[in-house]
Amino acid sequence: MNLFRLDGSIFPSVSSSAEIADRAEAEWTAAHPDGGVNRRHLGTDPLPADAWVHATVGSGTPEPERTPAQNEALALAARLAGELESADAVILAVPMYNYGVSQHFKTWVDLVIAGAGPTNPLLKGVPTALVTTAGGGYGPGTPREGWDHSTPYLERVVGDLWQADLTLIKCELTLAATTPGMEGLRDLAEQQRTRALDAARDTGRVLAGV
Numbered sequence: 001m002n003l004f005r006l007d008g009s010i011f012p013s014v015s016s017s018a019e020i021a022d023r024a025e026a027e028w029t030a031a032h033p034d035g036g037v038n039r040r041h042l043g044t045d046p047l048p049a050d051a052w053v054h055a056t057v058g059s060g061t062p063e064p065e066r067t068p069a070q071n072e073a074l075a076l077a078a079r080l081a082g083e084l085e086s087a088d089a090v091i092l093a094v095p096m097y098n099y100g101v102s103q104h105f106k107t108w109v110d111l112v113i114a115g116a117g118p119t120n121p122l123l124k125g126v127p128t129a130l131v132t133t134a135g136g137g138y139g140p141g142t143p144r145e146g147w148d149h150s151t152p153y154l155e156r157v158v159g160d161l162w163q164a165d166l167t168l169i170k171c172e173l174t175l176a177a178t179t180p181g182m183e184g185l186r187d188l189a190e191q192q193r194t195r196a197l198d199a200a201r202d203t204g205r206v207l208a209g210v
Contacts, residue, residue: 001035003028003207004087008094008105010043016174016193017133020200021093024129024169027204028089038083042104049103051076052110059114077115081122084112089207090128090164096135096150109157121163128164129203130154131196135175137185167203171196 005025009015025037051073058070066074084090094105101109116122138148151170159166173189176182182189 001032001088002086003032003035003037003089003091004083005037005039005091006093006108007039007041008043008092008102010097010102012041012044015043015093015095016171017093017095017131020131020133020169020171020196021091021129023197023200024091024131024204024207027201027210028091028208031205031208031210035088038087040080040083040108042102042108046104047076047080047107047111048073049107052107052114055111055114073111074114077111079115080108080112081115081120084162085116085122087123087126090123090126091131091207092128092154092158093131094150094154095133096148099147100149101153113161119161121161123158123162123164126164127207127209128158128166129169129200129207130158130166131169131171131200133170133174133196134172135179137172139172167199167206169196169199169203 003025005021007018007021009017012018029035054069054073055077058066058074061070094101132151132154134148136144138144155166155168158164171192173185173192176185176189
């Protein structure tokens with residue numbers, strides 16, 4: 001059994017998305033102590049920002065005419081797609097930054113698509129936990145309702161394009177504990193954190209098939 005885990009936080013030591021993903025991974029590991037965990041951390045080890053351009057242009061260029069950068073990018077794209085295709089279960093921990101997905105996560109998605117093909121359901125039926133976090137609140141009735149442009153994108157790509165058996169675990173208000181002016185939201189933030197951790201535990205068991 002093989003678990004693929006991707007993290008996107010640029011603050012790994014205090015990452016809420018990582019904390020939640022850790023809970024899901026712990027359940028999977030407990031059920032598969034001899035299983036392999038393949039990790040990729042985009043926050044601490046980002047992919048080259050220009051790799052997608054080289055891979056996309058290179059894919060339409062005859063092989064003898066490709067530049068070294070195009071060949072390297074195509075090899076990287078194929079490797080990233082292969083990491084997903086070889087997984088029996090997947091955990092994606094993706095914080096929202098600036099109301100959308102981060103540049104380094106978008107680069108990863110674009111390269112996977114370049115490596116797998118634009119219509120390849122490479123996670124079809126694979127149990128996948130999508131953990132996404134946000135520092136503020138974006139739900140119905142909040143001042144910034146509708147500003148979350150990250151979650152819909154994540155669901156469209158992972159669930160609809162790649163056709164994963166997707167479970168979304170979302171936790172908002174993660175900055176309430178440390179941000180002046182958000183003191184009144186701290187109890188609600190802790191409730192959200194508790195629910196997310198409980199959901200991650202249950203989802204981890206689903207990923208493990210127990």
